[in-house]
Amino acid sequence: MKFLFELLSKQSVSGDESDMAQYIFDYVQKRAFSWKVQPEVFFGEDFHDCVLLKFGTPTTAVFAHIDTIGFMARYQNQLIPVGGPEIIEGTRLVGKDRKGEISCKIVGGEDGCFHDFPRGIDRGTRLSFEQNIRVDEDYIQAAYLDNRLGVYNALKLCESLENGWVVFSTYEEHGGGSMPFLLSFIQNKAPVRQALISDITWITEGVEHHKGVVVSIRDKFIPRRRFIDRLVALAEESGVPFQLEVEAFGGSDGREVQFSPYLIDWCFIGAAEDEVHTPNEKVSLFDLDCMLKMYRFLMEKL
Amino acid sequence: MKFLFELLSKQSVSGDESDMAQYIFDYVQKRAFSWKVQPEVFFGEDFHDCVLLKFGTPTTAVFAHIDTIGFMARYQNQLIPVGGPEIIEGTRLVGKDRKGEISCKIVGGEDGCFHDFPRGIDRGTRLSFEQNIRVDEDYIQAAYLDNRLGVYNALKLCESLENGWVVFSTYEEHGGGSMPFLLSFIQNKAPVRQALISDITWITEGVEHHKGVVVSIRDKFIPRRRFIDRLVALAEESGVPFQLEVEAFGGSDGREVQFSPYLIDWCFIGAAEDEVHTPNEKVSLFDLDCMLKMYRFLMEKL
Amino acid sequence: MKFLFELLSKQSVSGDESDMAQYIFDYVQKRAFSWKVQPEVFFGEDFHDCVLLKFGTPTTAVFAHIDTIGFMARYQNQLIPVGGPEIIEGTRLVGKDRKGEISCKIVGGEDGCFHDFPRGIDRGTRLSFEQNIRVDEDYIQAAYLDNRLGVYNALKLCESLENGWVVFSTYEEHGGGSMPFLLSFIQNKAPVRQALISDITWITEGVEHHKGVVVSIRDKFIPRRRFIDRLVALAEESGVPFQLEVEAFGGSDGREVQFSPYLIDWCFIGAAEDEVHTPNEKVSLFDLDCMLKMYRFLMEKL
Numbered sequence: 005m006k007f008l009f010e011l012l013s014k015q016s017v018s019g020d021e022s023d024m025a026q027y028i029f030d031y032v033q034k035r036a037f038s039w040k041v042q043p044e045v046f047f048g049e050d051f052h053d054c055v056l057l058k059f060g061t062p063t064t065a066v067f068a069h070i071d072t073i074g075f076m077a078r079y080q081n082q083l084i085p086v087g088g089p090e091i092i093e094g095t096r097l098v099g100k101d102r103k104g105e106i107s108c109k110i111v112g113g114e115d116g117c118f119h120d121f122p123r124g125i126d127r128g129t130r131l132s133f134e135q136n137i138r139v140d141e142d143y144i145q146a147a148y149l150d151n152r153l154g155v156y157n158a159l160k161l162c163e164s165l166e167n168g169w170v171v172f173s174t175y176e177e178h179g180g181g182s183m184p185f186l187l188s189f190i191q192n193k194a195p196v197r198q199a200l201i202s203d204i205t206w207i208t209e210g211v212e213h214h215k216g217v218v219v220s221i222r223d224k225f226i227p228r229r230r231f232i233d234r235l236v237a238l239a240e241e242s243g244v245p246f247q248l249e250v251e252a253f254g255g256s257d258g259r260e261v262q263f264s265p266y267l268i269d270w271c272f273i274g275a276a277e278d279e280v281h282t283p284n285e286k287v288s289l290f291d292l293d294c295m296l297k298m299y300r301f302l303m304e305k306l
Numbered sequence: 307m308k309f310l311f312e313l314l315s316k317q318s319v320s321g322d323e324s325d326m327a328q329y330i331f332d333y334v335q336k337r338a339f340s341w342k343v344q345p346e347v348f349f350g351e352d353f354h355d356c357v358l359l360k361f362g363t364p365t366t367a368v369f370a371h372i373d374t375i376g377f378m379a380r381y382q383n384q385l386i387p388v389g390g391p392e393i394i395e396g397t398r399l400v401g402k403d404r405k406g407e408i409s410c411k412i413v414g415g416e417d418g419c420f421h422d423f424p425r426g427i428d429r430g431t432r433l434s435f436e437q438n439i440r441v442d443e444d445y446i447q448a449a450y451l452d453n454r455l456g457v458y459n460a461l462k463l464c465e466s467l468e469n470g471w472v473v474f475s476t477y478e479e480h481g482g483g484s485m486p487f488l489l490s491f492i493q494n495k496a497p498v499r500q501a502l503i504s505d506i507t508w509i510t511e512g513v514e515h516h517k518g519v520v521v522s523i524r525d526k527f528i529p530r531r532r533f534i535d536r537l538v539a540l541a542e543e544s545g546v547p548f549q550l551e552v553e554a555f556g557g558s559d560g561r562e563v564q565f566s567p568y569l570i571d572w573c574f575i576g577a578a579e580d581e582v583h584t585p586n587e588k589v590s591l592f593d594l595d596c597m598l599k600m601y602r603f604l605m606e607k608l
Numbered sequence: 609m610k611f612l613f614e615l616l617s618k619q620s621v622s623g624d625e626s627d628m629a630q631y632i633f634d635y636v637q638k639r640a641f642s643w644k645v646q647p648e649v650f651f652g653e654d655f656h657d658c659v660l661l662k663f664g665t666p667t668t669a670v671f672a673h674i675d676t677i678g679f680m681a682r683y684q685n686q687l688i689p690v691g692g693p694e695i696i697e698g699t700r701l702v703g704k705d706r707k708g709e710i711s712c713k714i715v716g717g718e719d720g721c722f723h724d725f726p727r728g729i730d731r732g733t734r735l736s737f738e739q740n741i742r743v744d745e746d747y748i749q750a751a752y753l754d755n756r757l758g759v760y761n762a763l764k765l766c767e768s769l770e771n772g773w774v775v776f777s778t779y780e781e782h783g784g785g786s787m788p789f790l791l792s793f794i795q796n797k798a799p800v801r802q803a804l805i806s807d808i809t810w811i812t813e814g815v816e817h818h819k820g821v822v823v824s825i826r827d828k829f830i831p832r833r834r835f836i837d838r839l840v841a842l843a844e845e846s847g848v849p850f851q852l853e854v855e856a857f858g859g860s861d862g863r864e865v866q867f868s869p870y871l872i873d874w875c876f877i878g879a880a881e882d883e884v885h886t887p888n889e890k891v892s893l894f895d896l897d898c899m900l901k902m903y904r905f906l907m908e909k910l
Contacts, residue, residue, distance in 0.1 A: 076825075
């Protein structure tokens with residue numbers, strides 16, 4: 005849990021993920037010696053703020069985005085969103101500009117969103133929800149669960165992974181843009197035919213807490229049926245509790261796999277949260293555990 | 307007509323096109339011996355549910371999408387659309403899940419769409435319009451004319467084609483996603499400079515039944531004027547009746563040609579239908595005949 | 609100024625940029641002998657209506673789009689937009705079809721837009737704002753400043769440029785489509801890590817006339833912070849007046865750099881205009897001068 009708390013403590017609003025990438029790289033450097041297989045690591049300015057780990061001979065890639073939603077200071081005391089944060093008056097935001105640390109509150113709402121910081125904030129400064137992690141026997145509740153839990157899952161998977169790519173992407177919350185490069189790099193280096201999206205989805209009328217990890221049959225975009233059928237058969241074989249999701253909206257890094265020039269089957273698999281894109285995202289610990297177990301199983305079988 | 311009726315009898319909702327791809331492959335296997343030129347055929351898991359036929363030395367590619375719009379079972383008795391079907395209460399839908407065949411009716415409308423099937427339907431099951439083909443002296447009326455007529459045109463073209471790609475794409479009705487791969491494959495194998503989109507468009511105030519095949523100057527996207535001018539000059543030379551379309555909305559596989567990393571001129575050419583995306587799509591047999599003739603002419607001259 | 613007036617006199621609505629491309633090519637042919645470095649020139653049907661100039665050993669590319677917004681004749685006397693022109697009743701439009709020159713006025717508005725030309729206009733004919741250039745001591749006001757000033761800036765930059773790509777793109781006003789090819793060509797020929805978008809932005813509550821060239825921290829899309837920080841530090845070092853922009857909307861060729869399969873940092877840098885997408889676009893001559901100076905400085909330092 006200490007490691008998850010550390011992950012949750014970092015700010016990494018879309019377009020400003022370099023600290024987070026460095027943190028993941030450092031973690032891999034420290035821990036990889038204890039993993040079953042030592043991955044080849046790709047990191048640095050040639051990869052912008054992404055990190056790629058290649059284990060053995062991959063047939064499948066796991067993608068976890070390291071950015072979060074947030075806000076950007078515009079003119080005067082205006083804020084504009086990065087990605088799609090819930091805009092709730094009074095929510096506390098934190099950040100930093102050239103003049104120092106910032107801690108302020110949201111004033112206004114969807115129609116016009118401002119901060120109450122007593123001084124001006126440098127144009128373009130990123131702010132994100134103040135962190136407040138709450139854990140009890142059943143749930144974890146915090147900001148940034150989307151997608152720090154997906155990152156956590158991907159890094160825990162590394163401990164036993166023999167073959168596969170584990171890839172940390174950027175910009176997912178704000179339209180994407182790193183996936184086309186990542187896919188091109190992977191397909192040139194050690195191509196895959198399948199991709200799993202390690203990310204967090206939504207509690208809905210058909211997806212409930214404590215019912216297991218979600219295997220998504222579709223969101224706004226639709227993976228190929230032939231792959232989903234195979235995946236569901238494997239999920240059943242695994243014995244790990246899971247739920248099937250069918251949504252008309254929402255997207256993930258899977259979207260960019262779908263529209264890439266490579267024929268890579270993809271599926272979103274992850275725990276569900278409620279209070280999405282607020283500081284109070286809430287995930288069942290049981291579902292998170294199912295997510296970890298399902299990835300371990302699938303990455304062996306696919 | 308028998309072959310067209312067979313084409314119209316298949317279900318192939320976006321993301322679930324493997325049966326349709328197999329049907330096209332089988333047809334090609336059976337018929338190609340009688341064609342003027344035997345094509346190189348690309349089919350199978352390396353091509354997902356697409357099929358590519360390469361005739362001679364191509365300079366132009368013809369694209370016909372093999373998917374249709376439809377619905378997907380969500381939770382309880384909810385339906386969500388695949389692509390943009392017209393949602394008309396009482397319309398009959400068919401499909402199949404693990405428990406067996408399904409035949410039901412749409413209940414509700416755009417604001418909330420349900421089925422009336424007495425039992426639950428497996429999450430993610432695809433349904434599409436029950437087929438009902440009606441032909442008289444002037445018209446064919448049926449579900450799936452968009453784009454089975456485009457597929458029919460492409461396969462009839464094969465009989466006499468000497469040089470060119472004939473390509474069957476997937477996912478067109480739901481945002482696309484196979485075209486980037488198809489274009490990349492084609493440009494690496496035997497590159498083209500031109501693409502014709504063999505698909506069905508709309509009857510509007512400027513496009514009427516029985517006035518000939520439609521050559522589209524634009525839909526939401528705009529092909530390059532220099533190519534359209536050349537195409538229109540050829541169309542005039544052909545003597546085949548045609549109409550020029552100018553629309554602000556709608557899209558096709560041409561969109562993905564436009565946004566590909568290849569400079570390939572493209573144009574949508576196809577018959578027009580009314581009652582679009584319903585079980586009662588209606589096309590003039592004269593316009594369909596013009597479509598076939600125009601493709602035959604253009605693929606020789608381009 | 610004579611050269612700028614010539615640039616402003618051409619029509620080049622998206623999809624119909626071949627005359628403009630030819631004009632730029634001819635200009636380069638005439639002028640390049642006097643430039644510090646003679647570029648390698650890429651032009652012709654293999655490049656559709658784009659032009660690329662390669663100077664020395666590039667690390668950065670400058671993109672300027674050569675198309676403008678406009679209108680297209682639909683059926684009867686209907687007009688539909690190309691890109692996003694302001695539709696103001698009475699605005700004068702010009703163009704040409706097979707029957708001859710056209711000069712007419714807009715009738716109606718956003719809900720339905722027509723022309724008053726006494727005869728029918730050929731389907732698909734492009735019309736654009738009648739030009740009327742006004743220059744005083746402080747401002748230039750005309751149609752097409754977006755993006756003829758960006759083109760002007762790019763061509764003036766050529767006079768002293770030692771290393772870099774200068775690229776003239778098409779279709780920017782109508783969703784893009786040439787950038788994926790241009791980026792692929794550049795990255796295969798002489799790859800870059802950075803891109804500057806030479807284009808015109810908007811006067812807003814935070815961006816004013818006479819305050820210098822705009823360096824955009826974001827529009828709808830968000831460049832990488834690490835690059836923007838470096839760029840802003842260089843801009844400060846330059847001594848050239850500039851303003852920082854933070855917008856939630858709008859896009860440019862930068863969007864297609866962001867979503868390309870290459871990791872190329874990008875930033876929009878250009879003067880701001882008001883009366884955007886009207887025949888009365890208005891830019892401060894001081895801001896334009898700052899734009900020229902800033903590009904000259906940055907292309908040496910980046």
